[in-house]
Amino acid sequence: xxxxxxxxxxxxxxxHRGIENVSFCVEEGEIFGFIGPNGAGKSTTIRTLLSLIYxxxxxATIFGKDCIKFGREIRKDIGYLPSEVFYYEHxxxxxxxxxxxxxxxxxxxxxxxxxxxxxxxxLHKRIDDLSSGNxxxxxxxxxxxxxxxxxxxxxxxxxxxxxxxxxFFELIKDENKKGATVLFxxxxxxxxxxxxxxxxxxxxxxxIKVENIHDxxxxxxxxxxxxxxxxxxxxxxxxxxxTNLTQEETTVHFLFRGNINKVINSLQGQVLHNLLVEEPxxxxxxxHYYQKED
Amino acid sequence: MNIFxxxxxxxxxxxxxxxxxxxxxxxAGMLKYQGFSSSGVDINKLLEGFPKGLMAVxxxxxxxxxxxxxxxxxxxxxxxxxxxxxxxxxxxxxxxKEERDHSADFLFSKPVKRYQVITPKLLVGVVNILIFNxxxxxxxxxxxxxxxxxxxxxxxxxxxxVALFVLQLxxxxxxxxxxxxxxxxxxxxxxxxxxxxxxxxxxxTVDLYNNLExxxxxxxxxxxxxxxxxxxxxxSLSSVGILLVLTxxxxxxxxxxxxxxxxxx
Amino acid sequence: xxxxxxxxxxxxxxxxxxxxxxxxxxxxFMLLYPSIANQISDFQKIFNSFPVEFQRAxxxxxxxxxxxxxxYTFALTYILLAGAVQAMNLGVSVLSAEVRDKxxxxxxxxxxxxxxxxxxxxxAVLVQILITNAVFFLASxxxxxxxxxxxxxxxxxxxxxxxxxxxxxxxxxxxxxxxxFLTRIKTVLxxxxxxxxxxxxxxxxxxxxxxxxxxxxxxxxxxxxxxxSKNMSYDSxxxxxxxxxxxxxxxLTCKLFIKKDLPSI
Numbered sequence: 172x173x174x175x176x177x178x179x180x181x182x183x184x185x186x187h188r189g190i191e192n193v194s195f196c197v198e199e200g201e202i203f204g205f206i207g208p209n210g211a212g213k214s215t216t217i218r219t220l221l222s223l224i225y226x227x228x229x230x231a232t233i234f235g236k237d238c239i240k241f242g243r244e245i246r247k248d249i250g251y252l253p254s255e256v257f258y259y260e261h262x263x264x265x266x267x268x269x270x271x272x273x274x275x276x277x278x279x280x281x282x283x284x285x286x287x288x289x290x291x292x293x294l295h296k297r298i299d300d301l302s303s304g305n306x307x308x309x310x311x312x313x314x315x316x317x318x319x320x321x322x323x324x325x326x327x328x329x330x331x332x333x334x335x336x337x338x339f340f341e342l343i344k345d346e347n348k349k350g351a352t353v354l355f356x357x358x359x360x361x362x363x364x365x366x367x368x369x370x371x372x373x374x375x376x377x378x379i380k381v382e383n384i385h386d387x388x389x390x391x392x393x394x395x396x397x398x399x400x401x402x403x404x405x406x407x408x409x410x411x412x413x414t415n416l417t418q419e420e421t422t423v424h425f426l427f428r429g430n431i432n433k434v435i436n437s438l439q440g441q442v443l444h445n446l447l448v449e450e451p452x453x454x455x456x457x458x459h460y461y462q463k464e465d
Numbered sequence: 466m467n468i469f470x471x472x473x474x475x476x477x478x479x480x481x482x483x484x485x486x487x488x489x490x491x492x493a494g495m496l497k498y499q500g501f502s503s504s505g506v507d508i509n510k511l512l513e514g515f516p517k518g519l520m521a522v523x524x525x526x527x528x529x530x531x532x533x534x535x536x537x538x539x540x541x542x543x544x545x546x547x548x549x550x551x552x553x554x555x556x557x558x559x560x561x562k563e564e565r566d567h568s569a570d571f572l573f574s575k576p577v578k579r580y581q582v583i584t585p586k587l588l589v590g591v592v593n594i595l596i597f598n599x600x601x602x603x604x605x606x607x608x609x610x611x612x613x614x615x616x617x618x619x620x621x622x623x624x625x626x627v628a629l630f631v632l633q634l635x636x637x638x639x640x641x642x643x644x645x646x647x648x649x650x651x652x653x654x655x656x657x658x659x660x661x662x663x664x665x666x667x668x669x670t671v672d673l674y675n676n677l678e679x680x681x682x683x684x685x686x687x688x689x690x691x692x693x694x695x696x697x698x699x700x701s702l703s704s705v706g707i708l709l710v711l712t713x714x715x716x717x718x719x720x721x722x723x724x725x726x727x728x729x730x
Numbered sequence: 731x732x733x734x735x736x737x738x739x740x741x742x743x744x745x746x747x748x749x750x751x752x753x754x755x756x757x758x759f760m761l762l763y764p765s766i767a768n769q770i771s772d773f774q775k776i777f778n779s780f781p782v783e784f785q786r787a788x789x790x791x792x793x794x795x796x797x798x799x800x801x802y803t804f805a806l807t808y809i810l811l812a813g814a815v816q817a818m819n820l821g822v823s824v825l826s827a828e829v830r831d832k833x834x835x836x837x838x839x840x841x842x843x844x845x846x847x848x849x850x851x852x853x854a855v856l857v858q859i860l861i862t863n864a865v866f867f868l869a870s871x872x873x874x875x876x877x878x879x880x881x882x883x884x885x886x887x888x889x890x891x892x893x894x895x896x897x898x899x900x901x902x903x904x905x906x907x908x909x910x911f912l913t914r915i916k917t918v919l920x921x922x923x924x925x926x927x928x929x930x931x932x933x934x935x936x937x938x939x940x941x942x943x944x945x946x947x948x949x950x951x952x953x954x955x956x957x958x959s960k961n962m963s964y965d966s967x968x969x970x971x972x973x974x975x976x977x978x979x980x981x982l983t984c985k986l987f988i989k990k991d992l993p994s995i
Contacts, residue, residue, distance in 0.1 A: 184991075214994055221839045224991040247841035257832035259740065273732035274840035313836070479920075486928045494935050543931040550927050554920035565916065654919035655744075658815065659751075661923070666755055666808055674762045 180229035204367035250319035254326035469585035541691030556640020638715035737854035759805035798878035817898035818922035821905020
């Protein structure tokens with residue numbers, strides 16, 4: 172079953188493009204990555220899903236219900252963590268969390284204490300006395316407090332130190348194991364790589380690709396690094412399947428997709444100093460997608 | 466200069482709205498004069514026997530409002546009110562807005578000294594109140610001329626505008642000082658509103674009750690009087706002096722306090 | 731209910747300050763009453779000798795002089811001004827709070843419909859206005875009883891004091907409308923002070939000379955205190971107009987706000 176179904180979603184801010192014909196689905200129980208550079212349309216998509224903004228055209232459903240028409244009902248089961256969090260500045264942390272909880276039915280209030288303990292957050296400070304990292308922790312708690320079925324994270328780790336990021340990912344994984352679906356938007360690829368099962372790549376307001384992380388990395392591309400002894404002929408590598416070809420003195424780097432024997436054949440008669448064939452990092456694939464578009 | 470132009474641009478729309486409001490008031494007011502002057506009653510004679518306190522109660526000063534200069538002089542209170550609100554709010558917001566907009570870190574981490582930020586901001590304030598003043602001046606002369614056989618009473622209106630400008634400067638400086646001293650824009654504007662309303666009510670009280678005459682030094686709305694400016698054509702130099710000195714003190718205070726302020730993100 | 735309670739919790743301090751200020755202003759004026767009371771009968775004699783057209787010109791026809799209520803009427807004019815600022819402030823700030831404080835991503839992702847958020851916030855403003863009026867009503871009743879040696883007309887007192895409620899409701903709903911209409915309000919007070927003072931000055935202008943057309947523009951003119959004193963009732967065309975405006979503002983606010991894109995942080 173699909174928890175989120177987005178169909179030809181388009182949003183224009185006046186004349187400015189937000190997103191154009193965005194379509195993808197998020198299945199129940201998965202952690203779905205949503206990656207793209209700044210201004211690509213990640214937040215616009217997410218804010219439309221939450222009916223904070225209204226689409227110019229297209230539809231989106233969550234739990235099988237239209238996200239604009241049934242916005243209120245749907246939001247009962249959504250937890251949302253924006254990239255920057257702002258709360259009522261004169262309130263204490265605990266009061267913000269209680270206020271947040273008051274919107275949902277059957278909230279287990281003991282979770283406030285356990286979550287605060289995990290994240291090392293003082294509940295009795297005022298919001299305007301908190302650092303941005305600590306405000307973020309408030310955001311995490313209020314997002315997870317009501318044990319939502321769908322967790323939407325919009326660049327959630329900014330402002331958290333590495334240790335906290337780790338704890339945060341553990342929390343998300345736990346929620347996921349308990350059955351929550353997660354939509355995880357980020358431009359930091361290692362995060363997505365470590366956490367997600369599938370990923371949608373967005374650029375300039377359009378989805379470029381939706382793929383299994385596994386496929387994206389393993390089945391498609393190999394990263395080659397070849398160090399030659401002495402001079403060599405670059406034109407050997409000009410055949411289909413090779414991308415991101417770069418040369419540093421006697422070393423060549425490229426990504427390759429296709430029959431690996433073609434590469435081996437092209438190396439015939441050359442004296443090699445070194446040869447590395449690796450899984451490319453998501454980062455490199457990602458760059459590859461962007462460059463292809465340019 | 467970059468800060469100056471950015472502020473100027475950012476305030477253009479609100480200045481336009483304020484000026485339009487002022488223009489509308491002058492227009493509506495002078496339109497009424499037309500009807501009023503035709504009633505042809507000698508008001509001065511009627512008012513002779515009035516107890517002073519009560520005249521103020523019913524908004525009747527000892528001014529011949531059937532003459533255009535007299536009628537216009539009644540406006541002066543309204544000008545002071547609107548211009549006062551405009552100037553004090555401008556001062557309070559312009560000084561404190563960077564923190565409200567969370568742009569303080571951006572601006573003050575640039576290689577500028579604090580005073581180099583405040584000075585252009587206050588200059589924009591002066592430009593804004595000056596434009597407001599000039600619009601008032603132009604609209605006044607135009608509409609007076611319309612109902613006074615083409616005579617716009619330029620010199621008397623000009624004198625009135627000088628008084629208005631001195632008041633505007635004072636309110637701008639007061640606003641700026643509040644913006645620098647108080648923690649947030651919201652607090653600064655609230656206290657500013659309190660000052661303007663308080664000063665206005667105080668001026669009414671002073672009108673009302675002779676024994677409270679000494680309190681008039683506490684409210685800027687009593688420093689100049691429309692009828693003295695418009696009918697006698699004289700301006701109280703001591704009032705100008707006091708207000709300018711106060712403006713200077715308040716401005717200096719703004720600089721000193723702002724320089725020592727802890728900026729919040 | 732949680733939104734309502736939250737709003738009231740955040741606003742109760744400023745509510746207390748406003749209530750005290752309104753009572754303070756009333757007290758300021760009413761304490762002057764004993765010293766002026768004896769002049770009022772003189773005024774009545776002189777005024778009655780005025781030509782009718784002049785009485786009309788001042789908008790003072792058929793004013794009932796004498797008694798504490800006539801003076802209360804005068805003081806109330808200023809209470810209405812301050813009360814209008816308070817109400818307008820509440821109206822503008824309550825719906826723009828989420829944008830100003832960037833808490834929209836908190837509140838509007840909760841499982842509540844927009845219409846519920848809007849109506850709860852409007853309800854919060856209504857509650858605050860009701861509290862203000864209740865407190866002011868009691869306080870003014872007490873003050874009048876203490877100051878007036880003789881009894882006064884309770885019905886008229888209720889009618890006069892009731893105008894505060896109507897004026898506040900008008901400005902609050904106008905404030906709603908402005909905040910739904912303008913996308914990014916950063917500071918509330920300059921807007922509400924500007925608008926209220928503009929209407930107030932138009933009303934003052936209109937007092938100088940009765941003009942029916944202009945009295946429709948300013949809500950202060952809808953509740954002419956001297957007319958109320960004379961007729962012992964509100965003027966029904968104006969009440970109707972008031973109702974239409976309030977309903978229109980509330981309706982448009984809901985319509986606009988529900989369709990509004992919330993700006994991201």
